Amino acid sequence: xxxxxxxxxxxxxxxxxxxxxxxxxxxxxxxxxxxxxxxxxxxxxxxxxxxxxxxxxxxxxxxxxxxxxxxxxxxxxxxxxxxxxxxxxxxxxxxxxxxxxxxxxxxxxxxxxxxxxxxxxxxxxxxxxxxxxxxxxxxxxxxxxxxxxxxxxxxxxxxxxxxxxxxxxxxxxxxxxxxxxxxxxxxxxxxxxxxxxxxxxxxxxxxxxxxxxxxxxxxxxxxxxxxxxxxxxxxxxxxxxxxxxxxxxxxxxxxxxx
Amino acid sequence: xxxxxxxxxxxxxxxxxxxxxxxxxxxxxxxxxxxxxxxxxxxxxxxxxxxxxxxxxxxxxxxxxxxxxxxxxxxxxxxxxxxxxxxxxxxxxxxxxxxxxxxxxxxxxxxxxxxxxxxxxxxxxxxxxxxxxxxxxxxxxxxxxxxxxxxxxxxxxxxxxxxxxxxxxxxxxxxxxxxxxxxxxxxxxxxxxxxxxxxxxxxxxxxxxxxxxxxxxxxxxxxxxxxxxxxxxxxxxxxxxx
Numbered sequence: 001x002x003x004x005x006x007x008x009x010x011x012x013x014x015x016x017x018x019x020x021x022x023x024x025x026x027x028x029x030x031x032x033x034x035x036x037x038x039x040x041x042x043x044x045x046x047x048x049x050x051x052x053x054x055x056x057x058x059x060x061x062x063x064x065x066x067x068x069x070x071x072x073x074x075x076x077x078x079x080x081x082x083x084x085x086x087x088x089x090x091x092x093x094x095x096x097x098x099x100x101x102x103x104x105x106x107x108x109x110x111x112x113x114x115x116x117x118x119x120x121x122x123x124x125x126x127x128x129x130x131x132x133x134x135x136x137x138x139x140x141x142x143x144x145x146x147x148x149x150x151x152x153x154x155x156x157x158x159x160x161x162x163x164x165x166x167x168x169x170x171x172x173x174x175x176x177x178x179x180x181x182x183x184x185x186x187x188x189x190x191x192x193x194x195x196x197x198x199x200x201x202x203x204x205x206x207x208x209x210x211x212x213x214x215x216x217x218x219x220x221x222x223x224x225x226x227x228x229x230x231x232x233x234x235x236x237x238x239x240x241x242x243x244x245x246x247x248x249x250x251x252x253x254x255x256x257x258x
Numbered sequence: 259x260x261x262x263x264x265x266x267x268x269x270x271x272x273x274x275x276x277x278x279x280x281x282x283x284x285x286x287x288x289x290x291x292x293x294x295x296x297x298x299x300x301x302x303x304x305x306x307x308x309x310x311x312x313x314x315x316x317x318x319x320x321x322x323x324x325x326x327x328x329x330x331x332x333x334x335x336x337x338x339x340x341x342x343x344x345x346x347x348x349x350x351x352x353x354x355x356x357x358x359x360x361x362x363x364x365x366x367x368x369x370x371x372x373x374x375x376x377x378x379x380x381x382x383x384x385x386x387x388x389x390x391x392x393x394x395x396x397x398x399x400x401x402x403x404x405x406x407x408x409x410x411x412x413x414x415x416x417x418x419x420x421x422x423x424x425x426x427x428x429x430x431x432x433x434x435x436x437x438x439x440x441x442x443x444x445x446x447x448x449x450x451x452x453x454x455x456x457x458x459x460x461x462x463x464x465x466x467x468x469x470x471x472x473x474x475x476x477x478x479x480x481x482x483x484x485x486x487x488x489x490x491x492x493x494x495x496x497x498x499x500x
């Protein structure tokens with residue numbers, strides 16, 4: 001017997017996302033520039049090391065774009081998953097005192113990260129053009145693959161945020177997991193150097209799937225393969241379905257455990 | 259007419275778990291399902307409120323007043339018994355719940371209005387009314403952290419009232435306002451009652467309860483000690499407390 005909440009979901013999401021965004025940037029003198037500086041620094045460091053000192057694949061001239069195609073999806077994954085996973089516990093005041101649909105909290109946490117994501121994608125597109133790559137019709141795939149990817153992360157955030165209420169170590173487990181993930185995603189090296197027997201690890205990992213799709217579209221000017229889109233769709237549906245299932249199971253007792 | 263709020267033999271227990279929420283404890287729990295000590299916050303509580311009636315909850319700290327309000331809001335589920343609510347509910351359970359210190363008063367009003375279920379249009383239409391009623395217009399574009407407790411309460415109360423609920427639940431927050439605002443709150447609550455809306459109010463102030471409520475419920479260690487007309491219950495409570 002759950003109480004119905006008769007409000008306006010779009011208005012609610014908009015306000016929660018704006019709230020996060022304002023809180024995060026109000027106390028920073030450089031404000032929104034921080035969204036750009038971090039990936040630019042990482043891109044420069046990785047380009048210097050793996051583009052010049054230890055070349056690991058990709059075209060040397062466009063290597064910064066190559067690296068950024070890996071960093072943007074990876075950074076979004078880590079940022080959105082971590083804020084999502086801790087969102088219920090971090091918003092204990094809301095969960096215990098305000099009747100707002102609980103699912104909204106982790107999803108809004110992931111969506112607030114999309115504000116930075118959009119800024120970083122814009123940066124990536126500008127750099128793509130600056131490095132002499134041309135826009136092509138396959139750019140139209142970008143909203144599709146990113147929507148699937150965001151849905152996938154929302155699913156993970158729903159599940160992990162609910163589990164984190166009962167087992168507070170969840171966030172540390174996730175932190176270790178993302179550290180390992182950094183090496184299992186072709187960020188600074190190319191998928192083509194992966195030996196055949198290990199390729200499935202990459203093909204079925206949605207984070208690397210997105211990195212590869214970004215490179216197909218932006219750098220090679222081809223459509224991402226159908227199998228990749230299919231895997232991404234399956235990953236998003238399974239994550240969302242499972243995440244919602246776990247969340248619904250656990251949420252009636254959030255109040256007692258926060 | 260269906261009741262606005264009805265508690266039917268409601269029992270609610272909490273487990274004492276000493277705040278341990280780590281993997282280790284979960285694993286130990288799985289291996290040795292122990293019978294943890296439980297604390298009964300509510301024992302077999304029943305009452306019913308018709309639309310337009312107001313109920314005052316009275317009793318010592320820890321008697322179960324807040325648990326009743328939290329269950330009525332729908333934040334937690336009862337272990338036994340059932341709770342029926344008819345109509346939109348707004349709750350004012352804690353000073354500044356849902357407010358963020360780094361946002362301005364105006365931004366907090368919008369976030370809170372959205373959470374209380376107001377639409378974009380309603381929020382825009384009622385914004386001036388909210389600010390006027392709160393009396394903090396001068397500070398509305400300042401971050402909430404510069405507000406005094408009284409000012410945040412005024413803003414929170416104004417948003418809750420503007421959400422125009424059919425059932426309003428208030429937990430002990432009115433006390434921090436100054437005399438002027440207090441008088442306006444009482445007036446607002448009265449006009450709210452006159453409009454057929456239902457109110458449940460938890461307070462230590464016997465005076466406030468006799469002033470605003472027709473009915474009262476005296477809670478004692480999770481149980482209903484007495485319920486009936488506010489004046490009678492409050493008098494019995496005072497006689498006992500003195």
